[in-house]
Amino acid sequence: MGGNDNATLASEDGDFAFGNQTFNNFTTLEAGRALYSLNSSVTGCFSNGSVPILLAQNDTCSLGFFCPNSSNAQPPQFCPASQVCQGTRYSKGTCDPQGMFEPIVCPAGHFCPLGGKQKLACEQGTYCPLGSYEPIKCANGAICAKESQRQIVTVPLGVMIAFDFILAIIVGVGFAISAMRKRRKRTYTAVINPEGEKDIDADDVELLEKQSHPAAASAPGGDIDEDLTSNPDFKIFMRYIGKLIKTKEVGLSFEFEDLQFEPTPGKRILHGVSGCIESGSMWAVMGGSGAGKSTFVNVLMGKTKHTGGSIKVNGHHKDMSKYKKLIGYVPQDDIVLPELTVRENILHSARVRLPMTWRDKSIQAFVDSLISCIGLSHVQHSLVGDANKPVISGGQRKRVSIGMELAAAPMAIFLDEPTSGLDATGASSIMRLLRAITKLGVTTITIIHQPREQIFNGFDNLLLLGNGSEIYAGPTDFTSEYFGSLGFKFPTRANPADTIMDIITGNGQEYTEDPAWADKPVDKLIEEWRSYAQKPDFSNDLHLFRHSTFHASREDSLQPPKPSRPVSMMSSPEQEQTLLQTMKKRGASWPAQAYYCGKRSITQQVRNRGSFFFEIGVGALAGGIIGLSAFAAKGQLFRGLYKPPFTVLSSAVDYQSVSQVGLLGGMAIGLAASAPAVKVFGEEKLVFNREASSGHSMSAYYVGKMLSVLPRIALSSLHFSVFMGILATPLMSFNQMFAANMLYFYCVYGLASCVGMAVKREDGPLLAVMASLIIGVLGGVAPPLSKVKAWHLEGLWRMSPGVWFTEAYVSQNLLPLDYLYMLDQASKQMGFTLGQYSLDMGILFVIGSVYRVVAYVLLVTVQRKR
Numbered sequence: 001m002g003g004n005d006n007a008t009l010a011s012e013d014g015d016f017a018f019g020n021q022t023f024n025n026f027t028t029l030e031a032g033r034a035l036y037s038l039n040s041s042v043t044g045c046f047s048n049g050s051v052p053i054l055l056a057q058n059d060t061c062s063l064g065f066f067c068p069n070s071s072n073a074q075p076p077q078f079c080p081a082s083q084v085c086q087g088t089r090y091s092k093g094t095c096d097p098q099g100m101f102e103p104i105v106c107p108a109g110h111f112c113p114l115g116g117k118q119k120l121a122c123e124q125g126t127y128c129p130l131g132s133y134e135p136i137k138c139a140n141g142a143i144c145a146k147e148s149q150r151q152i153v154t155v156p157l158g159v160m161i162a163f164d165f166i167l168a169i170i171v172g173v174g175f176a177i178s179a180m181r182k183r184r185k186r187t188y189t190a191v192i193n194p195e196g197e198k199d200i201d202a203d204d205v206e207l208l209e210k211q212s213h214p215a216a217a218s219a220p221g222g223d224i225d226e227d228l229t230s231n232p233d234f235k236i237f238m239r240y241i242g243k244l245i246k247t248k249e250v251g252l253s254f255e256f257e258d259l260q261f262e263p264t265p266g267k268r269i270l271h272g273v274s275g276c277i278e279s280g281s282m283w284a285v286m287g288g289s290g291a292g293k294s295t296f297v298n299v300l301m302g303k304t305k306h307t308g309g310s311i312k313v314n315g316h317h318k319d320m321s322k323y324k325k326l327i328g329y330v331p332q333d334d335i336v337l338p339e340l341t342v343r344e345n346i347l348h349s350a351r352v353r354l355p356m357t358w359r360d361k362s363i364q365a366f367v368d369s370l371i372s373c374i375g376l377s378h379v380q381h382s383l384v385g386d387a388n389k390p391v392i393s394g395g396q397r398k399r400v401s402i403g404m405e406l407a408a409a410p411m412a413i414f415l416d417e418p419t420s421g422l423d424a425t426g427a428s429s430i431m432r433l434l435r436a437i438t439k440l441g442v443t444t445i446t447i448i449h450q451p452r453e454q455i456f457n458g459f460d461n462l463l464l465l466g467n468g469s470e471i472y473a474g475p476t477d478f479t480s481e482y483f484g485s486l487g488f489k490f491p492t493r494a495n496p497a498d499t500i501m502d503i504i505t506g507n508g509q510e511y512t513e514d515p516a517w518a519d520k521p522v523d524k525l526i527e528e529w530r531s532y533a534q535k536p537d538f539s540n541d542l543h544l545f546r547h548s549t550f551h552a553s554r555e556d557s558l559q560p561p562k563p564s565r566p567v568s569m570m571s572s573p574e575q576e577q578t579l580l581q582t583m584k585k586r587g588a589s590w591p592a593q594a595y596y597c598g599k600r601s602i603t604q605q606v607r608n609r610g611s612f613f614f615e616i617g618v619g620a621l622a623g624g625i626i627g628l629s630a631f632a633a634k635g636q637l638f639r640g641l642y643k644p645p646f647t648v649l650s651s652a653v654d655y656q657s658v659s660q661v662g663l664l665g666g667m668a669i670g671l672a673a674s675a676p677a678v679k680v681f682g683e684e685k686l687v688f689n690r691e692a693s694s695g696h697s698m699s700a701y702y703v704g705k706m707l708s709v710l711p712r713i714a715l716s717s718l719h720f721s722v723f724m725g726i727l728a729t730p731l732m733s734f735n736q737m738f739a740a741n742m743l744y745f746y747c748v749y750g751l752a753s754c755v756g757m758a759v760k761r762e763d764g765p766l767l768a769v770m771a772s773l774i775i776g777v778l779g780g781v782a783p784p785l786s787k788v789k790a791w792h793l794e795g796l797w798r799m800s801p802g803v804w805f806t807e808a809y810v811s812q813n814l815l816p817l818d819y820l821y822m823l824d825q826a827s828k829q830m831g832f833t834l835g836q837y838s839l840d841m842g843i844l845f846v847i848g849s850v851y852r853v854v855a856y857v858l859l860v861t862v863q864r865k866r
């Protein structure tokens with residue numbers, strides 16, 4: 001510094017005299033500058049030769065500025081800066097003032113009241129960002145020391161900690177209660193009558209069976225095991241089932257003729273399958289791998305649309321999917337929820353599918369009896385687990401899967417290999433239970449591989465398939481005679497099921513001496529059956545096996561029964577009416593289903609607490625990192641051009657920081673939330689499909705699921721916002737920031753669920769993260785929205801929630817500075833519209849909701865295609 005270096009007129013309080021004037025509150029440095037200019041002409045500018053520019057005609061100091069020396073005689077003025085000063089000014093925003101009458105923006109931590117003659121320190125409990133004209137009161141509990149330029153809000157931190165604490169207590173108490181429940185022994189005092197009618201007397205099972213179905217009294221295939229009948233739970237279970245299915249009045253029978261399924265022309269998966277399955281009969285479907293068994297069952301259930309032939313239900317051509325509330329389907333793979341216990345899985349199915357008039361106590365009693373019957377009482381409170389983390393055994397999981405269908409008391413049940421994974425005893429006990437409910441009139445169709453002899457003999461009828469065509473359809477007892485007539489001899493000491501499987505898979509040469517079976521045996525078997533089925537004593541057009549006919553013939557002679565002529569199984573209008581009424585009653589109401597699904601989903605989240613807390617932790621970390629990146633700015637995330645007439649005083653503008661905080665915040669939320677969101681929504685497609693195809697309300701499931709993740713979204717965004725708020729200290733209020741973050745979380749969850757529905761499970765998390773990064777990039781920061789507008793692509797960008805999110809951030813951080821800066825200029829340059837926070841929030845909500853609707857449509861479309 002040159003000039004009069006020895007002279008110092010600065011007093012202790014910072015005032016100094018210059019000529020005949022005294023100047024207030026100048027720093028020593030500024031005083032030095034002033035002294036430097038003593039040698040210059042009295043222009044008021046510190047730089048030699050500078051010609052000042054008047055900023056006002058009189059002593060007018062704009063809001064947020066400090067104009068200590070100006071007067072009406074010497075109005076505020078701007079002195080062109082020296083080159084060095086200009087550089088410093090643009091880069092750092094310092095080097096004020098350039099002249100003694102030049103206003104400076106009121107420094108951070110201070111405020112300069114109206115008039116600009118005073119620069120006062122911000123008191124404790126208030127804060128003053130750069131250019132303040134009055135102190136801003138800090139929020140309750142915020143940290144605001146003297147001369148603070150920002151506030152550090154602490155109440156949200158306290159709220160967050162309180163929530164975490166409460167959550168920990170809830171989880172802890174929940175686990176304690178469930179552990180207590182596990183220890184408590186269940187006792188039956190009496191059978192609870194489901195609909196509050198007079199309790200049913202404790203009839204014995206036999207009587208009930210006889211009453212329930214005319215065919216049941218004489219059903220073949222071995223009586224129900226004594227172990228089972230001596231179980232008191234079995235009696236309770238049978239009474240409930242008997243009451244539920246009302247098969248005294250009507251059951252479900254199926255007639256199908258010349259069924260075809262060709263997914264693409266020429267690809268015959270099912271061909272010419274005809275038959276009749278009477279209500280209350282127990283059928284086994286057998287065949288080699290790829291013979292078309294599952295396809296047949298799916299076609300019969302209406303899950304797969306047949307491309308030829310016809311199906312009748314109770315003698316009427318009807319869409320099978322209409323009966324889904326009365327049908328149970330146990331898939332080949334165990335589609336159960338691993339985070340739930342055995343009992344919870346079965347109870348959920350019962351609650352959703354049993355009549356809405358049932359009291360919950362009755363449902364629970366029914367479920368308990370069922371669990372006992374399927375031999376799972378000892379593990380009923382164990383989590384089911386999955387292949388990665390098994391808790392119960394594979395066989396037990398299979399029984400859960402069966403139990404979930406039996407819990408719905410179906411009138412017809414289709415089972416795809418229900419005994420796979422079960423040991424011999426477990427398989428027999430399940431088959432005995434199925435046999436028992438069949439006796440009540442439930443139609444049972446089971447795909448089975450290699451059954452034990454005892455199980456095999458338990459089936460009334462067999463449908464044997466090979467290459468998608470029928471090889472045999474008729475009484476189980478008649479198979480050896482039928483195949484005997486073709487030249488096959490069943491070994492006496494071998495399991496007939498094994499012999500049959502060998503024959504129908506083309507490996508039956510060892511049972512025959514006829515060399516004709518050496519070449520294309522399966523095709524020949526199909527041909528033989530066709531010609532057999534066309535015999536006049538069999539059927540003219542439909543081969544039908546009436547239970548009653550079968551039993552009559554069994555009683556009359558020791559000869560095994562043979563297929564007989566068809567008998568119409570058409571239900572009467574009254575029976576159809578009964579069926580309709582039963583269907584109408586079945587299933588919990590929509591709100592109840594949504595509630596059960598939501599509750600179940602919350603239980604899943606609590607059980608998956610590792611990923612739940614991890615997600616929240618990642619949210620906190622992401623907020624912390626973004627906050628840290630903005631920490632050094634001390635809350636000053638924007639600097640614009642000063643309002644006229646002080647515009648020329650503007651130093652380095654900063655249009656980037658605030659929008660970048662928005663951009664980074666959006667991206668961080670995308671990274672933190674998309675993968676967990678896919679997990680929550682995308683991993684249950686199979687469960688959804690299973691439940692939807694058994695009559696659960698798809699929308700109730702979805703709404704329940706959506707609502708159940710709202711607390712998760714709120715908690716994640718709370719943690720994100722708290723850490724971001726504490727470190728970045730933006731000018732926008734915490735509540736506004738929290739709302740914006742939460743709605744963006746809401747959008748990311750919605751987007752991730754769309755991705756989860758549309759792609760394969762394993763690809764879901766990665767693609768969801770990518771999708772959320774894309775919407776973040778389309779946030780209007782880089783490229784700036786103003787440029788996007790120039791490209792006429794704003795519409796595209798506006799489809800991304802990122803733009804609305806960033807706009808909300810920009811808007812709420814800029815608006816408090818409206819008195820100081822030319823915000824319209826900044827808004828034009830950035831491309832964002834200011835002052836429409838509510839609209840931004842509304843649109844974020846709409847976009848998030850649209851994503852959810854799209855995800856739902858995708859889910860339903862995929863389900864319908866199956």
Ligand SMILES: Nc1ncnc2c1ncn2[C@@H]1O[C@H](COP(=O)(O)OP(=O)(O)OP(=O)(O)O)[C@@H](O)[C@H]1O
Nearest residue numbers: 263264267269287288289290291292293294295296
């Ligand atoms: N929609 C479809 N499109 C094309 N091919 C299909 C379709 N459905 C089934 N198939 C094919 O039809 C054949 C029979 O399948 P299906 O699942 O019915 O056999 P399966 O007898 O149940 O076999 P497994 O005992 O091995 O389960 C298989 O080769 C299968 O790939």
